[in-house]
Amino acid sequence: MQAWQSEFLQGRSIHFLGILPGASRVIAVCSLTNIIRGPFQACNMGYGVDQHYEGRGVMKTLCGHVVAYAFDVLKLNRVMANYMPDNHRSAALLRNLDFTIEGTAKRYLLINGCWEDHVLSARINIKKD
Ligand SMILES: CC(C)(COP(=O)(O)OP(=O)(O)OC[C@H]1O[C@@H](n2cnc3c(N)ncnc32)[C@H](O)[C@@H]1OP(=O)(O)O)[C@@H](O)C(=O)NCCC(=O)NCCS
Numbered sequence: 740m741q742a743w744q745s746e747f748l749q750g751r752s753i754h755f756l757g758i759l760p761g762a763s764r765v766i767a768v769c770s771l772t773n774i775i776r777g778p779f780q781a782c783n784m785g786y787g788v789d790q791h792y793e794g795r796g797v798m799k800t801l802c803g804h805v806v807a808y809a810f811d812v813l814k815l816n817r818v819m820a821n822y823m824p825d826n827h828r829s830a831a832l833l834r835n836l837d838f839t840i841e842g843t844a845k846r847y848l849l850i851n852g853c854w855e856d857h858v859l860s861a862r863i864n865i866k867k868d
Pocket of ligand 1: 787797822823
């Protein structure tokens with residue numbers, strides 16, 4: 740949490756928590772990280788939902804608000820989100836959020852000791868100049 744606060748204050752990342760109305764439990768997280776300004780004006784989006792709340796549209800709702808925040812409040816030009824080719828739920832979520840696939844990156848991330856290929860996708864802020 741301290742790292743989250745420090746990065747937020749430096750404008751480098753922001754994390755959003757999904758909490759059910761009337762409950763105090765976090766059921767979903769969506770984060771904007773690696774926020775880069777200058778000519779790039781972009782960030783990465785990461786997300787996850789509690790398994791019990793998967794398949795109910797919770798993640799789509801939270802990520803939709805977060806993308807709107809990235810464009811309307813942070814005024815970023817590009818939000819990028821990447822996933823492993825067999826993560827079909829992630830692919831469907833991003834498709835439903837109007838992200839576009841831009842390619843595949845070989846050996847993109849080291850996950851559990853293995854370099855994993857990733858599908859690269861992004862959504863562009865079409866309202867921006
Ligand atoms: C990837 C992940 C976030 C997707 O979550 P999800 O719950 O499937 O995503 P959504 O919120 O878009 O929900 C879509 C489902 O909700 C259903 N749904 C129900 N009500 C809905 C509503 N009002 N609006 C939209 N979808 C709704 C859709 O029909 C769809 O169901 P289906 O999967 O049976 O077709 C989730 O699987 C997860 O946390 N995985 C582990 C972590 C992970 O992989 N993170 C990403 C790393 S790249």
